[in-house]
Amino acid sequence: MGSVIKINAITVPEGAGDELAHRFAARAGAVDDAEGFEGYELLKPTDDRDQWLVLTRWRDEDAFEAWVNSPSFAEGHRSAVERAGGDAPKPVSTHSEVWSYEIAGGSQPG
Template identity: 35%
Template sequence: MITVANRIFVHPSYHDQFEARFQDRAGLVDGMDGFIANQVLRPTAEGDPFVVLTFWRDRESFEAWTRSDAFRQGHAKSGSLPKEAFSGPNKLEVHDVVQVTGEVRPQ
């Protein structure tokens, strides 16, 4: 299993709009082969990024998603926020999962 973390720096005045994009998302990734889960993490300290965290069976499944028509459709709304909403470039990180304990559910 892998995780893919997309760290997205958003100006505080656009936080609500950014979150709304995910609440209204198309959900196309949910049906992709190898997809496990998606989490959107809100920063608690000013200047920190949002983290969009996805869990995949393997890297091949994630890469197939990024090449799919569903990916292009799911990201078609990405231009809905103006360029000034973002305070820096995104940073994509891929990690192998070496241990999992417990279950995470929002409260």
Template identity: 35%
Template sequence: MNRIFVKPEFAEQFEERFRTRAGLVDSMPGFVRNEVLRPTRAGDPFIVLTYWDNMGAFTAWTESDAFKQGHARSGSLPREAFSGPNVLEIHEVIGQGAQ
């Protein structure tokens, strides 16, 4: 989970960035899916959830050329778009409800 604090005036651009993302992660071994959650309260962060088969697959992604390309592509937002540093959290699933 990556908590990304975006200033309100840049929220639409941030969302568009994910709608038009490069999609390089989609073909990585072990990638399951990702979700981008929009905050419903002012000041709360966007949350980007990325699901992987295992920690090794995630680590391989973060060390890949595709990761570097996906995060350095043109159209990225300027530093002033963010109201604070992002916060990366890594969790393991210990239980799951019906799907």
């Protein structure tokens, strides 16, 4: 079996997208050393949608679950202000849900 794909679909109100991107940039690399992690992309909508997508690839479901249940996951989802002892910033999203997929086909340039 190939990679497991997890997509976090995050609903972001108009005007809050730049802050979401900034927060992701501030914690870039937080998951890079997780066992079985293969990469991620933050996808910004280019039409009138309000859902941003965080697409992550994992070796298998066990690797993803191990990361979600790790101290690194909790720490990576805290802001720099929280890590310094301050209060959590106001959320920039109104809803999110995680979708799970596996690769069933595709192609690579040749």
